[in-house]
Amino acid sequence: MSGPSTYVPKSGFEQWLDKRLPVMRLMHDSFIDYPTPRNLNYFWTFGAILTLCLITQVVTGIVLAMHYTASVDLAFDSVQRIKRDVPFGWLIQSIHATGASMFFLAVYIHMFRGLYYGSYKAPRELLWIIGVAIYLAMIITAFLGYVLPWGQMSFWGATVITNFFTAVPIVGTPIQQWLMGGFAIDNPTLTRFFSLHYLLPFVIFGLVILHVWALHVTGQNNPDGVEVKDKADTVPFTPYATVKDLVSVAFFVLMFAAFVFFLPDALGHPDNYIPADPLKTPPHIVPEWYLLPFYAILRAIDFSIGPISAKLGGLLLMVGAIGVLVALPWLDTSKVRSMRYRPLARIFFVIFVVVCGALGWAGGQSPDKVIWQSSSFRIEGQATGPGGAAQTYVGAGVTLEAAEKAFEKEKAKVVAAGAAPQSSTVTTPFQFKVTQFSQLLTLYYFAFFLLILPILGLRETPGRVPETIAKAIGAKHAAAAAPDREA
Ligand code: HEM
Known part of the structure; x- marks a missing residue:
């Protein structure tokens, strides 16, 4: 916790408990009296939304596991039974499947927020890196979960992704066979994927505890990117941040519910309603929308570079796309944290967001699709x-x-x-195909981290950063009160 504890146990029981297990003190100092920067905007509510998503996925997942059968002969039918026969099974299954998309939507907003406001910079490097570990665990969990309904996309998605391991020299094929539990995707694959899909959310839970712990040691960053200097810069977490979090959570739940009740299949692939058939390859094998940008990077390399085959090149780039996030705190050389005061970085950031969206689009297209021809x-x-x-x-x-x-x-x-x-x-x-487009986008993705941020940090002239949060807020209020004078 940042700062000394302000908890004063009132009742006799609270005093008794505090001497033995100070959980009330921990809760009070973390969620009641925790000094929160007073300038936080709604982007700072996504941590709470993500916590809700994680709990929702774990609770609905545990109920689904009570009715699901991890066997290649019964998995597809057991999911159908959950949807049709189990009381409220349709609701729980829909919340879990849609919830995965909502979880990723929230995590992407949370991550882009961190990027824009420089929340990864010292002293929050470890907080950011734990976040990247959470993200990686989320990707693996989602991939494993998608295999469980044993539809066509489940089966062929697992086939494509496990097959990529064979590109790694020497150890690749043994790793692939170890993952599959044999020489092809079959019952042993399904049972181990189920087991790991059940386990990983608890690992994520552990990582989230470390994440929030690290956050409470360094204190929160804020839209102005200046550290808290004294009490005038903060407000207590409750009621200010709590109420803001609740407002955001309420809107998020409304949107979530709209998908669950009215568009439960909008975010999934129709082919997953066809039971897995190892003898029939679907024409386009695509992952869920939230993994499409990585899929585009994976397929972007269609040429070999010396001893590195196209397949291995794609795999290395995809791993590198997440790996580069770990190094980000040291790649961005800017002394100014928030892009609010970095006009040039802001432009490159907006392009970066568009590029990530475009990678998502490219990942969902056939690589040979012609975008433009001369x-x-x-x-x-x-x-x-x-x-x-x-x-x-x-x-x-x-x-x-x-x-x-x-x-x-x-x-x-x-x-x-x-x-x-x-x-x-x-x-x-001359034809400009999806593959070439993906190559350009991948180039920008890496250039943003490896060239643009390191160079811009040294060359860019930032705007005037306010000395304190209180002054930043004061300037904003003064401008709002007297817009003519400001102009
Ligand atoms: C299960 C997923 C996650 C949960 C439950 C979670 C939870 C939280 C919470 C509660 C906060 C404080 C409130 C807020 O700033 O919104 C926070 C802050 C933060 N998170 Fe996460 N997080 C998750 C994933 C991630 C990921 C994937 C990253 C980055 C790769 C990340 C990076 C950060 C950073 C840098 C902060 C500090 C923000 C600041 O103070 O400016 N988090 N997280």
């Missing part, structure tokens, strides 16, 4: 006319197939006129 496909044929004269004819189209069709038509006309076709040449236009 001109049409053109097939030019040469023929010798009845009198021996050379003749040319052309078929063009947006796709090669369309060009071929048009070409065949022209050729038929030429043949009907008595000419003999000799040869043909195809002109392929």
